[in-house]
Amino acid sequence: MNLNESRICFIGAGNMASCIIGGLIKKDFPAQQIIASAPSEKNLKSLKDTLNISVNSNNQQAVSEADIIVLSVKPQVLQSACEEISGSLTHKPLIISIAAGISIESIDLWLGGNLPIIRCMPNTPSQVLKGASGLIANTQVTDSQKQATSSLFSSIGIVEWVKDEAQMHAVTALSGSGPAYIFLVIEAMEAAAVKQGLSPETARKLAAQTAAGAAEMVLKSDIEPAQLKLNVMSPGGTTERAIQTFESLGLVSVFDQAINAATKRSIEMSAQLKG
Numbered sequence: 001m002n003l004n005e006s007r008i009c010f011i012g013a014g015n016m017a018s019c020i021i022g023g024l025i026k027k028d029f030p031a032q033q034i035i036a037s038a039p040s041e042k043n044l045k046s047l048k049d050t051l052n053i054s055v056n057s058n059n060q061q062a063v064s065e066a067d068i069i070v071l072s073v074k075p076q077v078l079q080s081a082c083e084e085i086s087g088s089l090t091h092k093p094l095i096i097s098i099a100a101g102i103s104i105e106s107i108d109l110w111l112g113g114n115l116p117i118i119r120c121m122p123n124t125p126s127q128v129l130k131g132a133s134g135l136i137a138n139t140q141v142t143d144s145q146k147q148a149t150s151s152l153f154s155s156i157g158i159v160e161w162v163k164d165e166a167q168m169h170a171v172t173a174l175s176g177s178g179p180a181y182i183f184l185v186i187e188a189m190e191a192a193a194v195k196q197g198l199s200p201e202t203a204r205k206l207a208a209q210t211a212a213g214a215a216e217m218v219l220k221s222d223i224e225p226a227q228l229k230l231n232v233m234s235p236g237g238t239t240e241r242a243i244q245t246f247e248s249l250g251l252v253s254v255f256d257q258a259i260n261a262a263t264k265r266s267i268e269m270s271a272q273l274k275g
């Protein structure tokens with residue numbers, strides 16, 4: 001499978017589908033090979049007008065010629081959307097679901113079985129093409145379909161394949177929910193700096209750019225984050241004093257407990273959504 005020659009159908013045309021379609025178009029993927037389907041006109045019209053893709057409010061017609069189908073509806077409506085298109089998949093397209101918490105087994109059951117299915121967990125920074133997506137495939141998926149999917153999600157950020165589906169709970173707790181943790185850190189840094197006399201605007205910009213710059217250093221270097229942290233900490237200096245304060249207040253344990261709680265919640269929610 002070659003992504004650039006594939007016809008891609010999005011079932012659901014909301015926030016996430018728009019991000020992915022926008023990313024694909026920015027990376028010069030041909031708009032005429034994309035179709036999106038949703039019940040109402042509101043999102044479809046803006047996608048058609050701004051990105052020039054095809055749209056259809058009939059899911060069965062939309063999937064009929066697709067090589068790749070991206071299921072991008074809310075988890076609560078995924079079963080009915082799958083059952084609706086299940087009779088229109090005799091051409092065996094690649095199915096990619098971005099719905100949080102729904103297992104490949106449930107999707108396979110709802111679609112009638114025996115299809116190549118990939119589950120992907122993207123996150124909201126995909127909107128600025130800085131997303132982080134975790135993926136897992138079933139055994140029907142070929143290497144070339146995996147490569148095409150990596151290329152698809154690389155258009156909105158980075159892509160990491162996990163080894164087994166149970167790890168998707170940790171992906172959800174880390175990168176799925178993670179943008180909110182970083183927003184919390186930026187919010188807290190901003191509030192603290194305002195107390196020290198900076199204006200909210202200056203504090204927010206400096207905090208956000210510091211988070212972005214530090215993250216980029218981790219992604220672009222082979223140096224461990226722990227060492228990068230030490231590199232900023234001169235003995236007796238300001239950073240050392242702040243890090244000692246974080247450590248004495250148990251910040252590392254707080255992150256551990258928060259990610260553990262989010263992972264457990266993902267497991268609970270998946271059990272409730274099981275087919």
Ligand SMILES: NC(=O)c1ccc[n+]([C@@H]2O[C@H](COP(=O)([O-])OP(=O)(O)OC[C@H]3O[C@@H](n4cnc5c(N)ncnc54)[C@H](OP(=O)(O)O)[C@@H]3O)[C@@H](O)[C@H]2O)c1
Nearest residue numbers: 012013014015016038039040043072073074075099100122
């Ligand atoms: N947002 C995130 O940060 C994020 C991160 C990771 C994963 N996800 C997953 O991405 C999926 C989509 O989330 P979202 O934030 O993009 O949701 P959203 O903005 O609410 O979009 C949902 C879309 O589904 C359409 N829809 C509803 N019922 C449908 C049906 N039966 N057939 C076809 N389309 C239907 C809606 O149609 P209308 O346009 O007519 O309303 C809308 O276009 C969810 O499963 C979520 O778990 C989201």
